[in-house]
Amino acid sequence: MENKYPQTFEVIELCLLAGKIMLQCGAETYRVEDTMTRIAAALGIPNSHSYVTPTGIVFSTDDTNPAKLIRISERTTDLYKVTLVNGVSRKVSSGEMTREQAFLKLKEIENANYTFPIYQQILAASIASACFMVMFQGEWNNFIPALITGGVGFTSFIFLHRVVQIKFFSEFIASFIIGILSILFIKAGLGTQLDKIIIGSVMPLVPGLLITNAVRDLMAGHLVSGLSKGAEAFLTAFAIGAGIAVVFSFLS
Structure with a gap:
């Protein structure tokens, strides 16, 4: 049990980061929830729950971990980032990418600027x-x-x-x-x-x-x-x- 909860917290952070990037870049609500659920299921949390609004995301598991909220204050349109996050989600689901690799890739996507001049x-x-x-x-x-x-x-x-x-x-x-x-x-x-x-x-x-x-x-x-x-x-x-x-x- 001692090793389970740190790993669960890391998976929650990964799911929230993916959802945050997608929601900030103009993705639909159901797409954000589906992506977070698929990533969590692929990393050992099959019964996760998420509640997404344009200004915030609430994510929780069926375990004793408390639900976590992340605030969305800035929204724009960058469908390329949405595509990249979907790509990370597919690789995690197929086992081609580990949790650590996915987190680093999502951080890279978040900090990148793909907008045109x-x-x-x-x-x-x-x-x-x-x-x-x-x-x-x-x-x-x-x-x-x-x-x-x-x-x-x-x-x-x-x-x-x-x-x-x-x-x-x-x-x-x-x-x-x-x-x-x-x-x-x-x-x-x-x-x-x-x-x-x-x-x-x-x-x-x-x-x-x-x-x-x-x-x-x-x-x-x-x-x-x-x-x-x-x-x-x-x-x-x-x-x-x-x-x-x-x-x-x-x-x-």
């Missing part, structure tokens, strides 16, 4: 904005205005979020800037379809992954996580719409 993100957002404008049946003479407006709006969102940690305000101000630039392009005669330019430009701000995860969690029966992610997506959509509405109220 800021200029590449802005360039991708600009091109995506212009292409979305075309996809929504906009005219090609609005391509450049949508490209510039979307890029400036996404840039303002990134840097404002570093200054103001409340995501709602950075999204609101970014959409406000998009609305102003779109109207200025129209008044300068450089664009002809205001609605198409605005719709295309705000698309990089739309929480598509969050909405998808909310629906999938609700369908999987994770009501708390699904509703909370849906509420977060609603706030983002409201911030985008409110910023555009304020511009229309004063400049249109």
Whole structure:
């Protein structure tokens, strides 16, 4: 019994680390719980229990060990890290990786930075904005205005979020800037379809992954996580719409 509990604590730490990385990087709730359960079962804890919400993870075993809670404060989108953690989980389950090796690998994944440079993100957002404008049946003479407006709006969102940690305000101000630039392009005669330019430009701000995860969690029966992610997506959509509405109220 003396050797069992230290090993159990290490397995719990490993499971919590895997769940933390996945939840911070945009994985669905049921995927996080399933990964933690599989790792625990492969390492000798067949009857583990986990409760995952967007802001925290509770994990426990059927033994006398107390449940452990880990707090999730920052969330982003990095599906590559989710894929890497899933790979570690599969190797642990198949016996190709020991507990110590898995823990070191997860620590390496946690500390690694796989995100694209800021200029590449802005360039991708600009091109995506212009292409979305075309996809929504906009005219090609609005391509450049949508490209510039979307890029400036996404840039303002990134840097404002570093200054103001409340995501709602950075999204609101970014959409406000998009609305102003779109109207200025129209008044300068450089664009002809205001609605198409605005719709295309705000698309990089739309929480598509969050909405998808909310629906999938609700369908999987994770009501708390699904509703909370849906509420977060609603706030983002409201911030985008409110910023555009304020511009229309004063400049249109």
